[in-house]
Amino acid sequence: GAVVSQHPSWVICKSGTSVKIECRSLDFQATTMFWYRQFPKQSLMLMATSNEGSKATYEQGVEKDKFLINHASLTLSTLTVTSAHPEDSSFYICSARDRHSSGNTIYFGEGSWLTVV
């Protein structure tokens, strides 16, 4: 089946620095990708919709200047957490829809653990 890959799987960064997470669709093109955040023992929370060639759409309460999203190609979206703080430590997950799959199935990446120290 279709595969969505994230990199890095885990990252530790110092408070105040920025960190970039990549999301790639490996065998299909995705004009739209999605970024989620998940805190321990909680469900996934949608952060934003990444649109190829245009600005991302952010969910209410998500700071667009803090979580920069770039969707430069049909197979790559990046999430940059700027000026990271310990409260940004979380599990970040991306997803993309394979339009050519049965039922337009949505696939998720493996997730990226971010720890800000």
Add this chain to the structure above:
Amino acid sequence: DAKTTQPPSMDCAEGRAANLPCNHSTISGNEYVYWYRQIHSQGPQYIIHGLKNNETNEMASLIITEDRKSSTLILPHATLRDTAVYYCIVIWPVSNTGKLIFGQGTTLQVKP
């Protein structure tokens, strides 16, 4: 997209069938039922989806009631590796761009 209701947790003995229910009483005619699961510290994994007919694949079976207001995901022979949070989500895939809103899901604990 229609709202879904799932029990917060369930237990199942290893080797037995796990039956996970989902209520979606406001489902519309074009909406599909999708099931995903999330094993600890991993991204969600697609399991199965259906519209109105029962579906089966290598992972599970999906039974949808005739009125489509509820469904049951069946893992025929649960293993310890099936311990996960299972999410039932209803969407209309044609119009949906891929945006999924997750509820709390059902935490399935498979016990030896």
